[in-house]
Amino acid sequence: MILMGRSRMSEAVSALDGLVWDQGIARIEEVGPQGMITLRGDLGSGTIKDLATGVTSVDMPGQSEANCVADRGICWMSPDELLILCSYEDVAMNLQRIQKGLGDAHALAVDVSEARATFRISGDHVREVLAKLVPVDLSTEAFKDGMFRRTRMAQVPAAFWMCNDHMVQIVCFRSHAQYVFDLLKTAAAPGSEVNLL
Amino acid sequence: MLMLTCPCCGVTGEETEFTNGGEAHLKRYGPGTSDLDFEAYLFLRDNPKGVHFERWRHTYGCGKWFHVARCTMTLEIFGTYEAHVTTPPQEILAKIKSRRPDWIARIPGGGSE
Ligand SMILES: [Zn+2]
Numbered sequence: 001m002i003l004m005g006r007s008r009m010s011e012a013v014s015a016l017d018g019l020v021w022d023q024g025i026a027r028i029e030e031v032g033p034q035g036m037i038t039l040r041g042d043l044g045s046g047t048i049k050d051l052a053t054g055v056t057s058v059d060m061p062g063q064s065e066a067n068c069v070a071d072r073g074i075c076w077m078s079p080d081e082l083l084i085l086c087s088y089e090d091v092a093m094n095l096q097r098i099q100k101g102l103g104d105a106h107a108l109a110v111d112v113s114e115a116r117a118t119f120r121i122s123g124d125h126v127r128e129v130l131a132k133l134v135p136v137d138l139s140t141e142a143f144k145d146g147m148f149r150r151t152r153m154a155q156v157p158a159a160f161w162m163c164n165d166h167m168v169q170i171v172c173f174r175s176h177a178q179y180v181f182d183l184l185k186t187a188a189a190p191g192s193e194v195n196l197l
Numbered sequence: 198m199l200m201l202t203c204p205c206c207g208v209t210g211e212e213t214e215f216t217n218g219g220e221a222h223l224k225r226y227g228p229g230t231s232d233l234d235f236e237a238y239l240f241l242r243d244n245p246k247g248v249h250f251e252r253w254r255h256t257y258g259c260g261k262w263f264h265v266a267r268c269t270m271t272l273e274i275f276g277t278y279e280a281h282v283t284t285p286p287q288e289i290l291a292k293i294k295s296r297r298p299d300w301i302a303r304i305p306g307g308g309s310e
Contacts, residue, residue: 063207078259079205135211151214152257 012088015117015177024188026123030181034071034118035091036171037084039098041107043076051101052082055094066148066161068169075148075159075171083159083171088113117177121184122167127197130160130168132187139197140165154183199267204277206259218252221264222283246270248293248300250285253277266293 014032021028041048049060052074058067059074066075068085075083086094091111098109121129131138133153143149143162150159156176163169172180199212208214220242226234243249249269254262264282266275266289275296276289293300 078261081259135213149208150258151210157257 015174016181019181021185024185024190025125025193026121026129026188028181028184028188029120030177031118031120033088033113035086035088036113036116037086037091037095037098038110038112039082039084039107040080041105043080043082045105047101047105048107051098052084055097056084056086061148064148065146067146068161068163075161077150115174117172117174117180119170119180119184120163120167121170121188124166125188125193126166126168128194129184129187131197133183134158153180156180199272199274201253201265201274202277203255203258203261204263204279205255205261208255208258210258214255214257216254216256218254218262221250221252248297
């Protein structure tokens with residue numbers, strides 16, 4: 001069991017400090033600060049499931065799925081990894097709870113809030129704005145509610161899911177935040193509707 | 198363009214989401230082996246026109262390594278399978294034989310069949 005915490009000496013500021021752009025075919029918003037905990041271990045174990053669902057109050061997602069409500073949620077990252085979302089203020093408490101619950105289990109829980117950036121894009125054209133940037137079929141038949149996809153966004157890694165039919169949430173590395181914001185702005189440029197999806 | 202299905206996370210993605218890790222099922226020749234064997238292990242690779250076994254990593258997805266059996270000429274994917282095996286599983290070989298009846302199995306890591 002390895003655990004890493006953060007010192008709380010300064011005020012938290014997300015990568016782009018909540019930057020919003022609303023002049024294109026979708027609204028782009030950097031969301032933050034968002035609490036995120038990486039939890040790695042045997043996802044079949046009752047302990048890990050109970051801890052993940054316990055701190056988030058959402059159901060355990062299936063393979064390649066995410067269950068998110070507001071700023072809480074669980075994202076299925078890989079066969080041995082979950083991304084726990086919670087409010088930024090609750091990270092330390094939740095991490096402690098997870099650490100205690102894991103005991104001697106072969107598992108890892110790390111606060112990655114500061115390592116990531118989160119975006120929400122919203123509007124009628126979100127699917128096609130995103131489809132311009134990722135090698136993923138984003139038609140309504142292929143990419144459904146509750147699905148979670150890790151892939152690349154142009155040249156950087158990113159993960160996303162649909163919050164609802166008109167909103168997508170994206171997670172990327174913090175150091176890529178400006179790049180991703182600029183990508184999204186380009187993909188949502190005024191007049192760039194494709195009207196395919 | 199290759200479409201690969203990762204056996205670890207089940208995602209089917211196109212090849213830019215993955216990284217090619219070279220020929221699969223190599224037998225390692227390390228310290229204490231002959232220079233010729235060591236050189237072959239380090240540098241010599243098959244470059245077949247046709248059936249080929251490779252290692253791939255789902256770099257932008259779940260991050261896991263796995264195996265791919267494919268045709269280097271037509272880019273047909275015969276199948277993908279888990280990383281922790283030293284030879285291709287029977288169902289992959291059966292699939293290849295159904296698609297390439299004339300293929301003579303030179304199974305890497307497992308000698309000839
Ligand atoms: Zn995968």
